[in-house]
Amino acid sequence: xxxxxxxxASAPAHGDDARAxxxxxxxxxxxxxxxxxxxxxxxxxxxxxxAIIGPSGTGKSTLIxxxxxxxxxxxxxxxxxxxxxAKLSGRSLRSARRRIGMVFQEYNLVERLTVMENLLCGxxxxxxxxxxxxxxxxxxxxxxxxxxxxxxxxxxxxxxRADALSGGQRQRVGIARAIMQEPDIIxxxxxxxxxxxxxxxxxxxxxxxxxxxxxxxxIVNIHNVELARRFASRIVGMTGGLVVYDGxxxxxxxxxxxxxxxxxxxxx
Amino acid sequence: MTVATQLERDWQRFTPLKRLSRFAFYLxxxxxxxxxxxxIDVIPEFLYDAPDQMTDLxxxxxxxxxxxxxxxxxxxxxxxxxxxxxxxxxxxLAVPIGLLAARNVTPNFALxxxxxxxxxxxxxxxxxxxxxxxxxxxxxxxxxxxxxxxFRSIGFTGKLFAEAMEEAxxxxxEALTAAGxxxxxxxxxxxxxxxxxxxxSIALFRWDINIRExxxxxxxxxxxxxxxxxxxxxxxxxxxxxxxxxxxxxxxVLAEIVVTSVRARLx
Amino acid sequence: xxxxxxxAPGPRTAFAPNRLGRLGWIALVVYVIYAGSQLGFSxxxxxxxxxxxxRFLVRMFPPSFARWELIYDGILESLQIAVIATFFxxxxxxxxxxxxxxxLMPAWISWPMxxxxxxxxxxxxxxxxxxxxxAIGFGALAGVMALVVASVGFISKLFAEAIEEIxxKQVEAVxxxxxxxxxxxxxxxxxxxxxxxxxxxxYQLDSNLRNSTMVGIVGGGGIGAALFTAYQRFDFDVVxxxxxxxxSLIMVAEIVSGWARRVFQ
Numbered sequence: 188x189x190x191x192x193x194x195x196a197s198a199p200a201h202g203d204d205a206r207a208x209x210x211x212x213x214x215x216x217x218x219x220x221x222x223x224x225x226x227x228x229x230x231x232x233x234x235x236x237x238a239i240i241g242p243s244g245t246g247k248s249t250l251i252x253x254x255x256x257x258x259x260x261x262x263x264x265x266x267x268x269x270x271x272x273a274k275l276s277g278r279s280l281r282s283a284r285r286r287i288g289m290v291f292q293e294y295n296l297v298e299r300l301t302v303m304e305n306l307l308c309g310x311x312x313x314x315x316x317x318x319x320x321x322x323x324x325x326x327x328x329x330x331x332x333x334x335x336x337x338x339x340x341x342x343x344x345x346x347x348r349a350d351a352l353s354g355g356q357r358q359r360v361g362i363a364r365a366i367m368q369e370p371d372i373i374x375x376x377x378x379x380x381x382x383x384x385x386x387x388x389x390x391x392x393x394x395x396x397x398x399x400x401x402x403x404x405x406i407v408n409i410h411n412v413e414l415a416r417r418f419a420s421r422i423v424g425m426t427g428g429l430v431v432y433d434g435x436x437x438x439x440x441x442x443x444x445x446x447x448x449x450x451x452x453x454x455x
Numbered sequence: 456m457t458v459a460t461q462l463e464r465d466w467q468r469f470t471p472l473k474r475l476s477r478f479a480f481y482l483x484x485x486x487x488x489x490x491x492x493x494x495i496d497v498i499p500e501f502l503y504d505a506p507d508q509m510t511d512l513x514x515x516x517x518x519x520x521x522x523x524x525x526x527x528x529x530x531x532x533x534x535x536x537x538x539x540x541x542x543x544x545x546x547x548l549a550v551p552i553g554l555l556a557a558r559n560v561t562p563n564f565a566l567x568x569x570x571x572x573x574x575x576x577x578x579x580x581x582x583x584x585x586x587x588x589x590x591x592x593x594x595x596x597x598x599x600x601x602x603x604x605x606f607r608s609i610g611f612t613g614k615l616f617a618e619a620m621e622e623a624x625x626x627x628x629e630a631l632t633a634a635g636x637x638x639x640x641x642x643x644x645x646x647x648x649x650x651x652x653x654x655x656s657i658a659l660f661r662w663d664i665n666i667r668e669x670x671x672x673x674x675x676x677x678x679x680x681x682x683x684x685x686x687x688x689x690x691x692x693x694x695x696x697x698x699x700x701x702x703x704x705x706x707x708v709l710a711e712i713v714v715t716s717v718r719a720r721l722x
Numbered sequence: 723x724x725x726x727x728x729x730a731p732g733p734r735t736a737f738a739p740n741r742l743g744r745l746g747w748i749a750l751v752v753y754v755i756y757a758g759s760q761l762g763f764s765x766x767x768x769x770x771x772x773x774x775x776x777r778f779l780v781r782m783f784p785p786s787f788a789r790w791e792l793i794y795d796g797i798l799e800s801l802q803i804a805v806i807a808t809f810f811x812x813x814x815x816x817x818x819x820x821x822x823x824x825x826l827m828p829a830w831i832s833w834p835m836x837x838x839x840x841x842x843x844x845x846x847x848x849x850x851x852x853x854x855x856x857a858i859g860f861g862a863l864a865g866v867m868a869l870v871v872a873s874v875g876f877i878s879k880l881f882a883e884a885i886e887e888i889x890x891k892q893v894e895a896v897x898x899x900x901x902x903x904x905x906x907x908x909x910x911x912x913x914x915x916x917x918x919x920x921x922x923x924x925y926q927l928d929s930n931l932r933n934s935t936m937v938g939i940v941g942g943g944g945i946g947a948a949l950f951t952a953y954q955r956f957d958f959d960v961v962x963x964x965x966x967x968x969x970s971l972i973m974v975a976e977i978v979s980g981w982a983r984r985v986f987q
Contacts, residue, residue, distance in 0.1 A: 255898055285900025295895035299913040303466050308909050312900030319901075320908045322468045333464045345466060361895075368899055473985075480985045488809050491802035496943075497863045505867075508857040536757040543754060579969040581936045583848065587953055592778050593771035597761040671846040674940070678761070688852060700845070707844040 206233025206268070206404060208254065208372060213263035213273075215249050223249050225428040227263070235420035236398045236405045238436075240412055242448050246428045247408045251376050254406075255287045256280060268371060285312025288365030288403075290394075292377040294357040298350040302341070302360050305349055306332040309367025328367070335363040339393055355386035362393055366401075373397070375407040379414065387411065391418045412444065516697035523687065523695040527702045530673065530680030535706070537597050537672070537679050538665040541604025542612075546658055548605070549613035556613065557620035559628075560646070570617070577610030582668045586677040597678030604665050604672070612661050619653040620646060655721050659714045666710050670703050778958065785966055786959035789948075796938065796945030797967055803865045803934040803944055804975075808927045810866075811873020818874060819881030826885060826911070839882070842875030847933045848940060855941040865942030869930045876929070880922045881915070888914040920986045924979035931975050935968050 213227040223246045231237050239247050252258040254265055254272065265272040268286075275283055288309070296305045310328050311319055318324065336342055339359040349357065358378060365373050375394060379387035391407075395418045398405040409415050415422055416436045424432030424439070424447040432443045469477065555561050556570035585606050589599035623646050631645045673681020680699060687695035787793070821827055822835035851868035858864055888911060896910035938946020945964060952960035 257894060257898060281900045281902060283900070284898060287898070287900075289895070289898040291891070291895055293891060295891045297892045297896065297910060297913050298889075299916075300909070304468075304909070308896055308901070309899055311896065311902075311905045311909060314905075316902060316904035316908055319905045329466050330464065332466075364895075364899075476985050480982060487805050491805040494798075495802045495806065495862050495866075496799070497861065497866075498859075501859050501861070501863055505858045505863075508859075512853065512857045533761070536760055540754065540757045540761065543750070575973070576969070579932070579972045580965065581932055583936050583939065584949070584965065587950075588778075591953075591958075592775040593767065594774075598763055598767060598771075601761060601763075667844070667846045671848045674848065674852075684849070688856070700849070703849075704841075704844045708840065711840075 204230075204233040206371070207231060208233070208404070208406070209264075209266040210250075211264040211266065213250070213253060213265065214261045215246070215253060215258065216261045222261070223428055224253070224260075224263075227428075227430055229423065229430055229433065231404065231406055231423075232421055233404050234398070234402060236395050236407060236418055237421040237423060238407050238409050238415035238419035239423045239425060240409060240415050240447065241425035243410070245425050247425055248376050250425070251374050251406065251408050254374055255284055255289060257289075281312060285368055286371045288368045288370035288373040290358070290361050290365050290373065290375040290378045292380050294354070294361045294381075296349040296352075296357055296360055296364075298348070300349055301345065302336070302347050302349060302352070303329075303332060303345040305360055306335065306364050306367050309364040312368065332363075332367060335366055339363050354382050355389065358382065358386075358390050359393065362390070362397070366397060370403060373403055373405045375405060377408050377410065379409065379411065387414060388417075394418070412439075512693070515693040516700075518694065519697040519701060520692065520694040521698075523683070523692075523698040524702075526683050527680060527699050530683040530699075531702055531706055533597055534669045534673075534679035534681070535666065537600045537604060537677075538662060538669040541601045541669065542608055542658065542662045542665050544601070544605035545608035545661070546612055549609045549616055552609070553613040553616035553620065554642070556617035559621055559623070559625065560642075570613070574610040574613045574617075577606055577608075578614070579610075580607070582607040583671065583675060586672045586675050590676050595676035595678075600669060600672040600677035600679055603677055604669055607668070608661050608665060611664075612657050615657045616650075616654065619650045619657070623649045652721060656718065659717060663710050663714050667703075667707060670706075781956075781958040782962040784959065785963035786957070787963045789960065792948050793945065793964055793967055796948045796964075797935075797971060799862055800931070800934040800938070800944035800946075801971070803862050803869060803937070803942075804927065804931040807866045807869030807873055807934070808923070808930050811870045811877060811926065811930070812923050814870070814874050815877035815881055819878035820885065820907075822878060822882035823885035824882075825888075825890060832882075835878075836882070839875055839878045842871050843879065847872040848936060851937040851942040852940045860941040860943075862943030865934060865937040865944055868937060868942060869933055872933065873926050873930060877919075877922050877926050881919060884915045884918045884922075885911065916986065917983075920983055924982050928972065928975055928979060931972055935971075 208231040210227050210229040210231070213224055213229075214222055215224040216222045227250060239250065241247050249258055253260045254267075256272065256275070260273050263273060267283075270279075270283060272283055297308065300308075304322070307319075307322075307324050307328060310324060314324060314328075333345065336344055339362060341356060341359055341363075344352075344356070344360075349360065352360065358381075361378075373394070378394065379390050382390060391414055394405050394407065397403060407415075407419070416439065419436055422432065422434065422436050422439055423430060424443060426447045426449065431446050432439065467474075552570045552573055555566045556574065558567055561567060561570075582603050585603035586599060589602045589606075593599050593602070627649070628641060628645045631641045636644070669679050669681075670684075671681050673679045673683070674685045676682070680703065684696065684699045687693075687699060818835060818839065821831050822839055824832045827835075847868050850871050851864055854864035854867045858867075892914065893906060893910040896906050901909065934944050935949075936944075936946045938944040938948070939950045941947070945968065949961060949964045952958075952964065
């Protein structure tokens, strides 16, 4: 399918940004002959919040999960900080993963563990299994965890069990867990899809704040276009496994949205 | 940072009380293990010799003796009857007693206790011991075996059945009672549809276990393939023993398959 | 009366008769009668049995603790067998159950392991005890080994099933942080299966205790031997005494199990 990639004139040049994430020719076929990602070429900026929008089933989630290899790409390159993430395995993959934080649609906290233990999971890439078992994490990690809990608005929640929290609270813990890794990039796979509108805004605010304060690029999958427009500094529109829009939120026109979501009544 | 906030920020995985009880338990378990290991009467030579002895045994079992297949199969069929009939009798008895034990069906505490006592007694006595008792009363043979299986299974099925009843959704029962339904109607139309899957699951589970148990009762004379096993063992005909073991294994696997497919269809 | 419309679905019944279900119940009754006759049940056997039973019960009371040192030694040995067998059984079940979990392990590991577990479970501990006794001699060792096999069979199967039922999403999140395999197990899998595992382990302790009192009948050590001897000598009052001790022991064990479950909740 030949599509016109439309970019806004005010798109910042980020080709030489050392912290950018570059995707080249990324393809994923879950079943042979039926590609979900049809060769993505994309440069995701190394700062600010980038939103990926598009209808369900278009490969947004697959794209994000290819980056940290929770899904194995069929072919293509994922260049980040001088490494091709698509080629890593074993130890080097684990090393790379610990620098990539992920926030999930369904929070994916370990329900039976406390909030503190869930936060400390973020440091598992840095401590041995033995210490994890004895829960002997370095005191700086514990101090950092407490600070993060304050930062996401959950002071005093450290000893609560994760399954005793509301959805919004769980997602904040999820974000804090990702930040605990001191990541170079944060991936968020539909972080607000399971939350009510008000909480969704709060979560996006937290993500945006971290992106700005800590200079970490945040890539967010989102199907709510309004939220994307409000918080993102860059928008990538996908449809049918291809990128059809890549530019600033202000440049996103109705025509672009029609291309992405298809049909006049894309909002219904 | 003030001292107060610093103290709050010390993260402990367990409260002191929890830590104490965990420690106490570990200590108790460790002591039990160490004392048992030290005082148990085991001759070390036997332990080192064990692998050789086992290989020797397996060599004597191979090849299995085909002439023993017929008596084994006859014994197996008897075992299956013992297991099935025993389970049926057990459930027949366990259901009424289970109704007595369920607190939401029978609010009488004394009756609950009585029913629970019946179950505990039934479970605490091994099926082999029940078999010994019934052999003494009714003489050797499958009658003793069936009753042994039945009496042992009452406790198991009854307890699980009563628990399933107690977990039934009170709302639908309430609705039926409010509409003026009688006791038996409430039981049949309110409880039974809810616990039916659990009931069959328990019944199948126990039947599966009972097949294994029934196979052994013959050793004390209570019928089934255990008799064939016992005879072969006493004569030290290991190749015949092998036939019985293979037959038991096959039946157990078949029963497993039956149970899994019935479960998949019912639930 | 007008003829009903041929296109209408027929007379309206509120409840379709459950033919299959009724057939099932009838088949059950037929089977009970058939099996009963095959096994030689008859009215006179029952009545003579009840008479015997009465005499039998009379001989059991009062229970006789005259040979209490014998009973004491036997119960102690049964306890030792149960404790040791449960410990080693749990230890061995951890790797075996883990390897049998189809959601964490590739098929060429999980299926053979499941086969091993099935083998362990197929035979009643008594039969396994007989084999061990014949192989390595009378005594507690045979009893311990038989119960270790039984424990591994039981705990591993349920452990594998518990692992297969966990939420893999939670595990995925832990994996995404860059944790190694062991760390994933510790922080992602273990918290999800631990309470159930404690449940099976305590159940197996109970079960091992019950079985350890029996393996003595076939030479595996413990109080079973004393029980069987008294039985064969018709000393039913001693038999009752031993049974009372066994039942009390099992009740104490259930209390200990309850404690363990609460501590590790």
